Amino acid sequence: MYIQSAYAVSPQGSFSELLESPAQYRGDRLTCKEPDYSKYIDSKLIRRMSRIIKMGAAAAMECLQQANVTMPDAITTGTAYGCLADTDQFLTRMVEFKEELLSPTAFIQSTHNTVGAQIALMLKCHHYNNTYVHRGSSFEAALTDAIGLIGEGEAQTALVGGVDEIIEKSHAILSRFDLYKKDGDTANLIGDPEKGTMAGEGAAFFLLNSNREAGCLAKLDAFQNWYKPKVPAATLVEDFLKRHEAPAGSIDLVITGANGDARYDGVYEALKQSVLNAIPAITYKQFCGEYPTSAAFALWMAAMIVSTGKVPGAAALAAPKRVLVFNNYKQLYPSLYLLSAC
Amino acid sequence: MENKQELIQRLKEQIIKQLKLEDKKPEDIGDHDPLFVEGLGLDSIDALELIVLLQQEYNIKLKNAEEGQDVFRSIDTMADYILEHSAS
Structure with missing residues (x-):
């Protein structure tokens, strides 16, 4: 898709x-x-x-x-x-x-x-x-x-x-x-x-x-969301990548939904100790703020990144071909989006 | 009660505000211009807004829906209706 x-x-x-x-x-x-x-x-x-x-x-x-x-x-x-x-x-x-x-x-x-x-x-x-x-x-x-x-x-x-x-x-x-x-x-x-x-x-x-048309921005490789999952975010990510046969090494960039609230940022910090620890990571809520549908902004940003090869706030990064977005609104609604260049 | 010309001017200002006709000025609306379809190009939702306006600003309730066709023909007919029903 x-x-x-x-x-x-x-x-x-x-x-x-x-x-x-x-x-x-x-x-x-x-x-x-x-x-x-x-x-x-x-x-x-x-x-x-x-x-x-x-x-x-x-x-x-x-x-x-x-x-x-x-x-x-x-x-x-x-x-x-x-x-x-x-x-x-x-x-x-x-x-x-x-x-x-x-x-x-x-x-x-x-x-x-x-x-x-x-x-x-x-x-x-x-x-x-x-x-x-x-x-x-x-x-x-x-x-x-x-x-x-x-x-x-x-x-x-x-x-x-x-x-x-x-x-x-x-x-x-x-x-x-x-x-x-x-x-x-x-x-x-x-x-x-x-x-x-x-x-x-x-x-x-x-x-x-469903088809790849000329000028398409990105391929949506996989997407999943949860409500109050019983396992930690790192496990969700690991299982998600395994299920979609996307080894962590194939991901060039992670975009997380950290929002600057010290009460909630722990979940994103934990990801740095997960299978994603070696992958460059950026955040997006300094650009759009926090709101319940902010993952739509993140998905837009991710699609533009894989399409243009340019990363906001990280100009030195090589053009990412594959991007993973992880948001966890209020630590209740985690969601993962995996995109790759067309 | 103000005279008819003053009422017409006030009605135009109120309609512009109520219907958010931001690109219109009172002088753009002719006293006898049709309000619906041609002229101002209002539609059925606007008709409901005008009914609310009459009630809210002039304490006048339309007796039946058919009346609306005549009352809301133009600013002039609205003004006549208001003057007639305010006096009674």
């Missing part, structure tokens, strides 16, 4: 920017650099869309344009929080106006599947469309579905994405759980000895294809 194209709306403007001069953030969050939406979305549609819908739709459209595909056989989307801005607006009005005078737009667009549905509406795509809302494994569930559809011959191409946004209210609520540093700095985030990380957001879409 191949990643024919990919695009991410993220706190980084582009992969080139990520290589040359990654955007740096201070405080407790990273927010997306949004593209010129008029390039992707009709102006009559834009006015009704909240930010997450625009980010998701733009990422999906750019992804399809890069692949020169106008009609995917399936669309699967993963989001943990869904369309928070519309949900916030709708619920706030429910309270303020005593359940009367509710805006239909906010109601209609507050559902989690709005991004996937809006993409289908824009494409006039009546094919399979599903949205997964599974906390820290939402994107992984969407990817699992797409892989299944392609594997069973139900689809040749599948548009798969992960989207989540920060809004003021949700950020304030999550901050109460002591999740974020108050004075974080992405330049020094990873390895920081204090607790807390920096919040992030983003929308990343991929066009998976």
Whole structure:
């Protein structure tokens, strides 16, 4: 299975920017650099869309344009929080106006599947469309579905994405759980000895294809995710590589989801003592922040790395041909992605 | 109650805000321009937003859905409806 194209709306403007001069953030969050939406979305549609819908739709459209595909056989989307801005607006009005005078737009667009549905509406795509809302494994569930559809011959191409946004209210609520540093700095985030990380957001879409088409970014060799596994991460990695006949020596680069929270980084440190100990490793959450579907950003970054041979923050590394991504959101939802150059 | 011209100006501003017509200014909307399909190009979801606007800003509830076709024909017809029902 191949990643024919990919695009991410993220706190980084582009992969080139990520290589040359990654955007740096201070405080407790990273927010997306949004593209010129008029390039992707009709102006009559834009006015009704909240930010997450625009980010998701733009990422999906750019992804399809890069692949020169106008009609995917399936669309699967993963989001943990869904369309928070519309949900916030709708619920706030429910309270303020005593359940009367509710805006239909906010109601209609507050559902989690709005991004996937809006993409289908824009494409006039009546094919399979599903949205997964599974906390820290939402994107992984969407990817699992797409892989299944392609594997069973139900689809040749599948548009798969992960989207989540920060809004003021949700950020304030999550901050109460002591999740974020108050004075974080992405330049020094990873390895920081204090607790807390920096919040992030983003929308990343991929066009998976059962065939290797010209210009494809990467081959998705293997993927697996778990929920509260009983064995340590190092064992998961060893078993995963063994099952997919990918010896550690065949991997050129590891991308981990370490997020700078001293409470959680132990799991990633342990990997350095595992079969991966001799492999160069980088992190990605200093570029996009922490959020439940951040693995979609990591997968985009990994696909771009094997496609271009260039590694953000590690220019001296030889062009990696095979990359392993390991994320473990809140130490509950580990996931592994193995990619190789086309 | 303000006079009709003042009401029309205020309605245009409220519609732009409520429907997020960010590329429009009040002077872009003619008093007699159709609001739906041609003219402003509004659709059925916008019609629901206009019903909410009438209720929220002017405390006027449409008696039945068919009324909407006449009331929301243009800014001018909306203003007439508001003036008529505010006075009663």
